[in-house]
Amino acid sequence: MNKWFYALLFVLSICLSGYSQDKFVIQNKKQSDKIRFKSVNNLIIIPLEINGVTLSFLLDTGVSKPIIFNFLNVSDSLKIKNTTTIHLRGLGGGDTVEALKSTNNVIKIGEAVKLKQDLYAVFNNNLNFAPRLGVPVHGIIGLDVFKDLVVEINYASGYLRLTMPEKYKYKSCKKCxxxxxxxxxxxxxxxxxxxxxxxxxxxxxxxxxxxxxxxxxxxxxxxxxxxxxxxxxxxxxxxxxxxxxxxxxxxxxxxxxxxxxxxxxxxxxxxxxxxxxxxxxxxxxxxxxxxxxxxxxxxxxxxxxxxxxxNSKFKESFSYNKSGMELAHDGVRILREIKRSAIKANSNTQSTNDGIVLGNQYKLSLKPAYAIVELRSGSPAEEAGLQIGDIIISINGKQTYQLSLQQVMHLFYEEHDKKMKIRVDRNGKYLTFNFKLKKLL
Missing domain, CATH: 2.40.70.10 (Acid Proteases)
Known part of the structure; x- marks a missing residue:
């Protein structure tokens, strides 16, 4: 699952005195900062601010331009201005993608700040990596960070360390x-x-x-x-x-x-x-x-x-999806759940943080729904009768809403001949399918 895909409002001129405003500068005495990231499907998702709005971005060494996915009209909140229309090209078999280029944006990653950042807002509703990853992703950034700073990526512990190049000191390391x-x-x-x-x-x-x-x-x-x-x-x-x-x-x-x-x-x-x-x-x-x-x-x-x-992940074995289906987050499902404890209330219906209580026994809750979006021809899942668009309800008796998308997909990477019992919602009809994971390599 490959190639995969989402400022300060105070005057900073005093703090940045002597530094270029079109480069990242780290605003502390050490001129170094540590930032935690989420690892999702082997990808790095970092918190980032643009013009004071906090977003989640994919840190990607393979891109030269920072891109915002504008499927949620993010540019309205970011107050993007000074725009011109351009066309971008990347992997995939489609045509070029139309984007708005915006200049003079303020961007912040931890304590690293850049005052004059070009951004590219892509207007393509289909370009949305969040459902495939199961977490919000508002854009991609790469070259602008790496060219200005020394970037340490600790995959094992899940953090970045950003350092001004003139302050970075290499340590001796016999195993490096x-x-x-x-x-x-x-x-x-x-x-x-x-x-x-x-x-x-x-x-x-x-x-x-x-x-x-x-x-x-x-x-x-x-x-x-x-x-x-x-x-x-x-x-x-x-x-x-x-x-x-x-x-x-x-x-x-x-x-x-x-x-x-x-x-x-x-x-x-x-x-x-x-x-x-x-x-x-x-x-x-x-x-x-x-x-x-x-x-x-x-x-x-x-x-x-x-x-x-x-690091500690070095000896992990290489596996792959043996089911033949890819899932994506597809909104939410409304579930009726039995409440295990009695509700002491004067009325029969009451609101809770995660749903609506019906009497003293049931409540309606919103849970994540995972749908099949890719189905390999001749795969165990396809041969069992599963179809694109099916909502996966449970796998081997485990309710999928109790798991993250990453945890659900990991079940398809298990050993050859592992039995899979999949229960799905297909247009309101509940169906059950059985197959075994199949080793192809």
């Missing part, structure tokens, strides 16, 4: 590796190696923290980068220009200097989805969240360096 970065259009690339059919192949990869997969490779017979016979067709992710599809497989090994990950997941996106990405000279693909999360990483763009060290 320092890797040279190359840049194209402000995006970072590294040289790595993949082992396919016992052949070690050098590859140049975009570092894409905005992708949840492990590795994407562009097929190239002349280099030996091919998926072979063991693969299956699948939905890979949602890009700026639409859905991305391709082949899923495994490679024998992925190597970053001395660090080697064996039996790693790989995806080979269809050519029409990556036509423009392949135009970058010598680019062979992307390395994304399911590999990056296994390291704690320091990005130092100004010195073109990346420092990596293994």
């Amino acid at each position: 590796e320092r890797i040279n970065l190359e840049f194209y259009n402000g995006k970072p690339y590294i040289n790595a190696k993949v082992t396919i059919k016992n052949k070690e192949i050098p590859v140049k990869l975009l570092i894409d923290s905005g992708g949840s997969d492990a590795l994407w490779l562009f097929e190239d017979d002349s280099l030996g980068i091919t998926c072979g016979d063991k693969y299956f067709e699948d939905f890979l992710g949602l890009g700026l220009n639409g859905s991305v599809y391709g082949k899923r497989s495994k490679i024998e090994a992925f190597s970053l200097n001395s660090f080697v990950l064996k039996d790693a997941n790989v995806a080979y996106p269809n050519d029409e989805n990556i036509f423009f990405a392949k135009k970058i000279k010598d680019r062979n693909g992307s390395v994304s969240g399911n590999i990056l999360k296994r390291f704690n990483i320091i990005f130092d763009y100004q010195n073109a360096k990346m420092t990596i060290s293994k």
